[in-house]
Amino acid sequence: MQQKRVTLEEIAQAAGVSRATVSLVVRKSPLVAGHTRERVEQIMAQMDYVRDIGAARLRNRSSQTIGVIVPNLVNSFFTEFLSGVEEVMARDDRVVLLANSHDDPRRQDEILQRFRGHGVDGVILCPAVGTGPELPGRIAGWGMPLVQALREVGPPTDFAGADYITAVGLAMRHLVEQGHRRVAFLSVSARTSAREERLTGYARALAETGVEDAGIVEADLTWEGAAQSAAQILALHTRPDAVLCFNDVLAAGLMAGLRRAGCEPGRDLAVVGLDDLPLAELTYPPLTSVAMDAPGIGRKAARLLARRLADDAAPPERDIVVPRLVVRDSSPQKV
Missing domain, CATH: 1.10.260.40 (lambda repressor-like DNA-binding domains)
Incomplete structure (x- = not known):
């Protein structure tokens, strides 16, 4: 009973x-x-x-819920991001519904339809690979406030993210200061705005520093995919003395693969990641990375959505986290 x-x-x-x-x-x-x-x-x-949340919903004509869609949960960046979203939304007594699109736009659409059915007040979306530029317009047509985060498609909407062009520049200048002159870039294969921004930063940093481009290698965003990329890195025509990685997941996987191949990360080949997740301190050697403050981006996305819920006619805003280099043992001075 x-x-x-x-x-x-x-x-x-x-x-x-x-x-x-x-x-x-x-x-x-x-x-x-x-x-x-x-x-x-x-x-x-x-x-x-x-x-009694149900009674509050009736009084406020609000579901007191918002939806968050991320492309994967392999990367703990997204769990850190979610913690920032929840921190802000809890102040407004809103419940956060999390969904994983698995980087599949069809699954993403299904999730959005379920969110509509649940009457969420708004959505924070990191668009899946292959998301069409028309999606923000479709969502606007439903009357559902939208904030894009970390990746973006379509015409401008509210957006929260990180300055990856500056981040790559910080990493590259650090490698130059450490005496490295041949740098490779380990990228994900998925075509997204986040990937393009990092590659833009890489090209710009090469031009500004005069470092030799040892090549770009692509890997799946999995531990094993990153580990397997070590063989390709070591087989590059121009043998790199340092590798800049798309994120910390790829960097950690790469270091494991390098060790399997008899190449000692940090000693034989410098490795730098992007994001500075907690795992960066747990790798061997500890990983030099550029901090993006995932919880901070989550808080920014949540604040933008709260602003949009309060004023749906406000012009779109962008709120970008400034990156910060965190130096550890994976990128020592070149001997």
Whole structure:
């Protein structure tokens, strides 16, 4: 038998305060004194109070949910990104629904339709590979606020991301300062705006530094795909003395593959990643990487969506994280 919900009136009576005060505590209002808030929250915990979100939805004509679609969960960047989104949305008492498109535009469309069915208030989307430029217009036609993150397609929408052109430049200048003169780039094979921005940064950095381009190798975004790319890197016509990687997942996989091939990362070949995920400190050797602040990008995307929900006529905005180089042992001074 379903247990009867505890009401605000019952909490108020037990705590010796008004129903309005309890309501303010539930909505995390700063208008409640600290000692009163603690007392009410203690009573709520003792009585196992759960807020009736359904009633709040009816009052606000809002589902109090937003959807987030990411292309994969192999890369922990997206879990870090999600933590930033949830941090911001929790302040508005919104629930975040996460879905993985597996970089498949058809699956992405199915998810979007399910989100429509659930009546989400808006969507944060990292477009799947092959997403057509018409998708943002379709979503706008549904009356569903959209923020694109990390990748983008179509006409301008609200967007949160990182400056990968600057990031690649930081990595390349670091390698030059360490004495490296022949650099290869390990890229994902998937054609996205994020890939193109990194390659643009790579070409620009080569021109600015005079470093020799040892070649571009592509790999699947998997640990084994990155490990297998080591053989291609080592077989390049111009033998690189350093490799700049699309992200930390590829960098970590590459270092494992290099070691299998008898090449010691850091000593025989410098390796630099992009993103600076927690795993960068756990690789051997610890990975030099350019920090992109995944949670920060998530927070920026969430704030843009909250702004869009408050004013659907506002002009599109872009909010870009400034990258930061984090030097570790995988890119020592060349002897």
